[in-house]
Amino acid sequence: MTFSPLETRLIEARRLRDMAWAIVRTDLQTLRLGLAERPLKQRVRDSVVAGAVDTTEDAIDLALESPTVLGLTLAGVIGWLFRKRLGAIGHAGWTWVAGRFAHRIRPGIKEPSS
Numbered sequence: 001m002t003f004s005p006l007e008t009r010l011i012e013a014r015r016l017r018d019m020a021w022a023i024v025r026t027d028l029q030t031l032r033l034g035l036a037e038r039p040l041k042q043r044v045r046d047s048v049v050a051g052a053v054d055t056t057e058d059a060i061d062l063a064l065e066s067p068t069v070l071g072l073t074l075a076g077v078i079g080w081l082f083r084k085r086l087g088a089i090g091h092a093g094w095t096w097v098a099g100r101f102a103h104r105i106r107p108g109i110k111e112p113s114s
Contacts, residue, residue: 003011063070079086
């Protein structure tokens with residue numbers, strides 16, 4: 001039996017479609033078997049733990065290579081955590097200095113008595 005070119009293309013397209021569906025079914029079966037062995041929750045947990053371990057190892061290596069970077073990073077974090085308290089201390093200190101030396105900066109202001 002002879003087919004027209006259009007029918008030949010249609011038969012070929014159906015054959016390719018069926019082959020693609022077979023591949024998809026095989027992949028889904030493989031995925032189901034893999035999830036049966038190790039559930040998705042366990043896979044995610046393992047991935048997160050592995051990432052945390054890698055990050056920790058990198059941080060330790062960096063700290064051992066350059067203690068200055070570690071010190072500056074810790075100082076920055078501590079400074080940020082106590083920024084309000086440090087700001088208040090700085091403001092109090094600046095107010096004291098400004099009051100103590102105001103007579104030198106602006107003539108006419110009396111020197112504070114000690």
